[in-house]
Amino acid sequence: MKFQEYLPLATDLVFYIFCAVAVGGAFYVLMAKNVLYAAYGLLCSFLGVAGIFVFAGSEYVAASQIMIYVGGILILLVFGIMLSSGKKSGKEYLKIKSRNLTWGLTLGLALIAIMTIIISTIRFDFKQKLASQSIKNIGFSLMTDQVFALELVGILLLIALVGATFIAKTDE
Amino acid sequence: MNNLIPYLAVSTILFSLGLAITVTKKNLILMLMGLELMLNAVNINLVAFSKYDPNPEKGQVMAIMVMLVAASEIAVGLAIILKIRKFYNSVDPEQLDELKN
Structure with a gap:
């Protein structure tokens, strides 16, 4: 071998x-x-x-x-x-x-x-060839098709930062 | 790995362990850890299925979005836990039983 x-x-x-x-x-x-x-x-x-x-x-x-x-x-x-x-x-x-x-x-x-039980009963029928993946595709996708997700996550992170700081601040 | 079944099996086991941790532990930080494990299990499924998608970026972007949501969740959750710890002197969820002191 x-x-x-x-x-x-x-x-x-x-x-x-x-x-x-x-x-x-x-x-x-x-x-x-x-x-x-x-x-x-x-x-x-x-x-x-x-x-x-x-x-x-x-x-x-x-x-x-x-x-x-x-x-x-x-x-x-x-x-x-x-x-x-x-x-x-x-x-x-x-x-x-x-x-x-x-x-x-x-x-x-x-x-x-x-x-x-569910996994063993379902038959996954994937006929097509595996698509080629690369990091470049993800970058293009993030800036074109999926740009809404990017913006949404950005706003969510900002809100979470502000909220966490507000919650954790010490009361004077 | 070109077979989908091992990914689904690992994801199932991780999700069940995360659920068991979240349900049984008497510590809020451990419960957050269980939540993170469950989100991880979901991410494995998203990435594994995205392999068979004609444009696999969709699933991967979704997985990254789940990760960032988990990050913001943990930031806010830990801030709340620190406040709870200061107020009740304990992070045991069973002792958080008064609304007003």
């Missing part, structure tokens, strides 16, 4: 490793006993999802996943954890308490079962 014949197998293996990292990180968030460790589990999950995006053929979304989720949202969450843990609450603050964990797991498993 030549090297080229091993290549699809190796690609599949890397894809499944990314899947396992994403799912394992999420499961660690569910099982963690410490808020900060849960944030690290979330980091693993986000990076795994970024890898899955690369395999789905959209490198731009993967890069923005790493920049927005890992570089923005996760840092913000860690800041929130650190700011909201004071000396008053002591060390017990970082402990996570769960309520009805068995029922939560049952709910999740039931959802997985339902979705598995």
